[in-house]
Amino acid sequence: MDASDWQPTACILCECNCGLEVRLGGEGGRHLVRTRGDRRHPVSRGYACEKAHRLDFYQHGRDRVLAPLRRRADGSFETLDWPTAIREVAERLARVRDTHGGASIFYYGGGGQANHLPGAYATATRAALGSRYRSNALAQEKTGEMWVSHRMFGASTRADFEHCDVALFLGKNPWHSHSIPRARVTLKELARDPGRTLVVVDPRRSETAELADIHLQVRPGGDAWLLAALGAVLVREDLVAHDFLRAHATGLEPVLAALRAVDIAAACERAGLDEALVRRTAGVLGRARALASFEDLGVQMGPNSTLVSYLHRLLIALTGSFGKPGSHFVPTTLVPFTGGAGKGKSPVAGATLVGGLVPCNVLAEEILCDHPARYRAMIVEAANPAHSLADSARLRAALASLDTLVVIDVALTETARLADYVLPAATQLEKAEASFFNFEFPRNAFHLRPRLLPPPEGPLSEAEIHARLGAALGAVDEATLAPLREAASRGRAAYAEAFMTRVMPDPRLMSQASTILYRTLGPTLPEPLREGAVLYGLALRAASKHGASLARAGFGGTPLEAAGALFDALLARPSGVVFAVDEWSQCFERIGTPDGRIHLDLPDLLETLGALCASPAEVRDAAFPFVLSAGERRSFTANTILRDPGWRLADAAGALRLSPADAAALGVETGGRVRLTTRRGSAVVTVEVSGTMQPGHVSLPNGLGLHYPTDAGEATTGVAPNELTAVEDRDPFVGTPWHKHVPARLEPVAPGEA
Ligand code: SF4
Structure with a gap:
């Protein structure tokens, strides 16, 4: 076996994003036929769990979207060419902006695990539209x-x-x-x-x-x-x-x-x-x-x-x-992907925005109302809120009521099915990509992975989609790009000077920095790395903010020199780069409170603690005596980018786990079925009797209940947890949902009952 057959990439199924090496083969050389942990990856060092080995199911999903789609009046989709799709999407969104204001255009998503460059490029489109409010899965959880x-x-x-x-x-x-x-x-x-x-x-x-x-x-x-x-x-x-x-x-x-x-x-x-x-x-x-x-x-x-x-x-x-x-x-951090301050309120519900994110659980109520500041249009990118947010039925109704819903994604997801336009994206193996979840210490690493495969005819990278949308919206024109391109052709130093003198002093152009970098610096990069152009701007920021840490990792000199050296290293090392080496004492310098000290006393939460301790014993609704944990991680569950149920080697149906005592009381065994009912919905589920569960506690896995094409039509495997959850069950401070504590009841299912 030739070592050059193995190509570096990363696993895209959890936030660790372990470095992988893959061998391509099969039809057209486009299949991932072998996968192993990449020993050169600075963090995972050869480690990979069982989930990584079947990524070919992601690359070759049957529900891939291969051309832009537009919804017809009868609800079906028709395909479009790209110029028409970009022009119409830009016109529809600009009309919403001009009629109701940019704040009425909501942005959801921006990338899944290890797929964070789309969010960086989307900042340009959002700025061009004046879109102010956004959210993503962090506002569900973190x-x-x-x-x-x-x-x-x-x-x-x-x-x-x-x-x-x-x-x-x-x-x-x-x-x-x-x-x-x-x-x-x-x-x-x-x-x-x-x-x-x-x-x-x-x-x-x-x-x-x-x-x-x-x-x-x-x-x-x-x-x-x-x-x-x-x-x-x-x-x-x-x-x-x-x-x-x-x-x-x-x-x-x-x-x-x-x-x-x-x-x-x-x-x-x-x-x-x-x-x-x-x-x-x-x-x-x-x-x-x-x-x-x-x-x-x-x-x-x-x-x-x-x-x-x-x-x-x-x-x-x-x-x-x-x-x-x-x-x-x-x-x-190389990329300041989010903050945690509770600044600002959502426009209708007045919910606190943490890290700038609207709580997912208020999204439907901020659309399904007659409030003048309600969201009228939405861009959903690399995310599937119709499946992943609480009370899917209500969210579907909200999405369907929008003036315009644009989905940018690889597959015809549950959300894409509701869209007015679907813009097909390259898979994570068909473009350069990266994760912004770089949380190591004292040696922190960043992995820009080169594209492994060219995309098929049709899909485009998100960088290209946003650059085209920006041009159609009039945010960036050729007169701006041409001198930067010319400077890029003279080398990195000339480009840096042109970028700093022409783009950085102009807030309007800075809002388009990601797509400007892609359109001007991108063409000078090797083709499999083009979408990495935005990292030059991020390297510049990191060099000015964290110079000492970058210097310890070998990227010293002036901020410009350090950023240039780091950017070149990111391009040249396809298994990842240690970009910062810290000292433990720096942690205290990074305490970001105004006085640089840890603030122990949060009066509102101490008051909540007092109320908790004074609260009477738990009272459970007799109609719902069980607690359902909806969305358990198991050996073969992942985020919903893995849509083909065939990828699961175990627990094919995504069974409901319950204790032996509860199973005996219900008269059910592993493989049997029960009806699971919550205040929001009901489903018949397959059962796994498990000694790991305590009586009264049942669990369902995450990532199931997706609609997927089969030879016989379409099949739905397992239960979509959010058909059973309610938006009202949420944290009073930040609105995160209580998916791990859904009141539920179980009933035996009669033979033959659906
Ligand atoms: S799912 Fe496993 S292989 Fe993939 S990133 Fe996570 S730990 Fe690594």
């Missing part, structure tokens, strides 16, 4: 954590699990949902080492919980009580890092008072946990040399989620678990 983190630390933090002696996972099963580099290797190392302790908080005995030293099998929805109890024990037993707090934090006293007031026994009772085990766990956390922790959707999509994020961060601060190896850090 905005509570972002909001709390920015109020306390003025930054988002991550954790170093490789060097910790205590690891804590809250509502997180990294065995299947990953999020940390080389997750299974790291988990096994933690589990094997008697000097280290792995703590897992999960209502289910997950694969990670199986490896844990301490599994706190919390009652579903009981996480806030557990964290309140852990914090209270830390305070009562004085396991608080006083020196650290004196040096780096402010607002300790109100926090100590609030935690002292927690009734530990009652909180453990509400969490469904043995008090002695909770006390022992608090001791382990409080005495850790280095504690690393991670909260994820298990707690972020459940009741009290923002309070949980706050209590989690108090735990980090009270134990001094920040700014030292094995604890929490603030990484250097």
Whole structure:
């Protein structure tokens, strides 16, 4: 086998984006016939899980869109040529802008896992239209954590699990949902080492919980009580890092008072946990040399989620678990992909925007109303909100009521089916692409992956689509581009000077910087890397903001020299580049609060903690006695870019998991069926009886219920979780949905019942 047969790329199925090497073959040489982890990738270092090996199912989906589509009056689609599609889309959106204002044009998406360049190019189209409001999946999941983190630390933090002696996972099963580099290797190392302790908080005995030293099998929805109890024990037993707090934090006293007031026994009772085990766990956390922790959707999509994020961060601060190896850090970022400040409100519901994102759960109500500021048009790019947001039926009605819905995507998704126009995009293997989720420390890496395959006739990269839309909207003209192109032909230094003198001083042109870079610098790049042109602007920003970190990684000199060297390295190293090397002390410089200290006292959340502890015992609706966790990550679930059900080697139907006791009470066995009913919907589901579930708790996987073409027509495999969820069930602070805590009931299905 020739080593040159293997070509570098990345897995696109979770935020780790492990480096891969693939061999192409099969019909037309367009199939991924072999896949392996790429040892040269600076973060994953050869690691890849089982999901990466069947990416050919993504590349060769049967529902690929190969030409621009326009909806006819009868609801069917007709194909268009690109010039007509671009002209009509630009005209329709410009008409909405001119009639109702640009703020009435909503932008959703911008890229999935490892597919973040579309969002960078879309900024130009959004600016040309004056589109102000946007959202994406982060506002389904992470905005509570972002909001709390920015109020306390003025930054988002991550954790170093490789060097910790205590690891804590809250509502997180990294065995299947990953999020940390080389997750299974790291988990096994933690589990094997008697000097280290792995703590897992999960209502289910997950694969990670199986490896844990301490599994706190919390009652579903009981996480806030557990964290309140852990914090209270830390305070009562004085396991608080006083020196650290004196040096780096402010607002300790109100926090100590609030935690002292927690009734530990009652909180453990509400969490469904043995008090002695909770006390022992608090001791382990409080005495850790280095504690690393991670909260994820298990707690972020459940009741009290923002309070949980706050209590989690108090735990980090009270134990001094920040700014030292094995604890929490603030990484250097090449791309400032989001902030966490709660600035601004959505125009109709008045919902808080965190990181500039409208909570997904208010989207339908901000369309289905007669408010003058309602959204009238929408661009959806590399996202499938009709499937992934709560109460799909209501969102479908909202999308259908828009003046104009434009979808830019690879496949005819559930959202694309509702569109007025579908603009077909190249797959992630048919263009240069990158992930902006670069969260490593102290050595942080960025991976610009070259295109592996030319796109077939029809689809275009998002960079090209946005450049064409910008031209049609009159945002950029040839007179602007020509001198920059000419400068680019004279070399990088001439181009940099032209860009800095012609584009950077002009806010209108700066709003189009991404597509200007693509149209002028892009043509000088090797064709498989053209969409990477926007990274030159981002490298310039990083060089001026993080010069010392870039210099330690070998990109020194003036900001211009450093940016040029980094950009060249990104182009030249197809397995990724270490672009920043940090020092742990820099974490404290990156605390972004006005006084540079960690702010412990968030009065609104301390008040919520007080109310939580004073609340009466949980009352469940007798009509819905079960708690459904909708959207569990399993061995063969991923985001919905993998639409072909054939990719799953296990759990083909996406079974509902339930405990043996519940199965016995219902008289059902694995492979049997039950009717699952929530306040919003009902579905007949296949059952998997699992000892990992506690009685009263059932779970459905994510990513199922997609409509997919078959030889016999079309099939839908499994249940789309959001046919069962309600937008009203959401966090009161940031609007994140409670998908992990859906009240439900189960009933036996009579033989033959559909
Ligand atoms: S699914 Fe995640 S952990 Fe697995 S190979 Fe892909 S990127 Fe890596």
